[in-house]
Amino acid sequence: MGKSSKDKRDIYYRLAKEEGWRARSAFKLLQIDETFNILKDVTKAVDLCAAPGSWSQVLAKKLDSSNATETKIVAVDLQAMAPLPGVIQIQGDITKKSTAEAIISHFEGEQADLVVCDGAPDVTGLHDIDEFIQSQLLLAALNITTHILKRGGKFVAKIFRGREVSLLYSQLRIFFNRVTIVKPRSSRNSSIEAFALCEGYDPPEGYTPNMMNPLLENSSVDWSQLEGEVNRFVTPFLACGDLSAFDSDRCYPLSFQGQYEPREPVQPPIRPPYADAMNLVTKMGDFHIERHD
Ligand code: SAM
Numbered sequence: 001m002g003k004s005s006k007d008k009r010d011i012y013y014r015l016a017k018e019e020g021w022r023a024r025s026a027f028k029l030l031q032i033d034e035t036f037n038i039l040k041d042v043t044k045a046v047d048l049c050a051a052p053g054s055w056s057q058v059l060a061k062k063l064d065s066s067n068a069t070e071t072k073i074v075a076v077d078l079q080a081m082a083p084l085p086g087v088i089q090i091q092g093d094i095t096k097k098s099t100a101e102a103i104i105s106h107f108e109g110e111q112a113d114l115v116v117c118d119g120a121p122d123v124t125g126l127h128d129i130d131e132f133i134q135s136q137l138l139l140a141a142l143n144i145t146t147h148i149l150k151r152g153g154k155f156v157a158k159i160f161r162g163r164e165v166s167l168l169y170s171q172l173r174i175f176f177n178r179v180t181i182v183k184p185r186s187s188r189n190s191s192i193e194a195f196a197l198c199e200g201y202d203p204p205e206g207y208t209p210n211m212m213n214p215l216l217e218n219s220s221v222d223w224s225q226l227e228g229e230v231n232r233f234v235t236p237f238l239a240c241g242d243l244s245a246f247d248s249d250r251c252y253p254l255s256f257q258g259q260y261e262p263r264e265p266v267q268p269p270i271r272p273p274y275a276d277a278m279n280l281v282t283k284m285g286d287f288h289i290e291r292h293d
Helices: 010-018 026-036 055-063 095-106 127-148 163-176 252-259 275-284
Strands: 044-048 072-077 090-093 112-118 148-161 177-184 193-201 235-238
Touching: 010 026, 026 055, 026 177, 026 235, 044 055, 044 127, 072 095, 072 112, 090 095, 090 163, 095 127, 112 127, 127 163, 148 163, 163 177, 163 193, 163 275
Parallel strands: 044 072, 044 112, 072 090, 112 148, 177 235
Antiparallel strands: 148 193, 177 193
């Protein structure tokens, strides 16, 4: 991807580097907060699927630090993440029991006010499969959330708005008083991505969190609530972020190139998936390659 490719001329990509965020995703959380005040009075938060760490940066900057000893931010990802002051980091797969246990162990005797999850699998392009894997990530995040979130707490998670998404909304509604689907202005219009903003954590009567998938294995939930079309919730869908904010699909025009000085990434990837290929290319440079075409 060259410096003038469409992605690298993306206005939020460049703005992130100018403002010191590790990824353009920072603006999604900032815009959700701008409209719904999700960070107000939050001192303890978990950032699931956090790498490279721009949401953790937002949390570290905006959480109520009036009592620094109270503030706790735990960030988790499959990938290694460069350290961030004030953020406890765990490297692991959130769908694995051991990772869930490691996160929960940081909250013994305490509860989180907020759990966020911006998790996305590597998309295959097969929409049904991508949507399914995404929903499994969300359910794993929800399971961890049921162990650590305080009553009344909030959960924000990325969803793909595919064909079967209304079932997911209904499942979330079992655990939260209010579920709203929000689309920040910085989230590309062309993407089926949106965020489920779940407020007022209120698990069903008798629900005891366990390490199983909370929605399939837990016998303390009355699943009959989910049967039949009439029980499907109409979930509000709201755009968020200042209306005068940049449009997510806006790019700098190519003619602007000369006036823009590209900046280095705020935090280069620690071990990017393309590193092996780059090493191979460097090694191949030592050989003379004959072509017979
Ligand atoms: N919110 C992040 C930020 O602002 O920098 C960006 C998150 S990125 C869109 C999605 C992340 O989900 C990737 O870093 C990926 O490694 C992570 N991820 C995907 N599946 C995961 C899993 N099973 N467990 C933990 N992390 C996962």
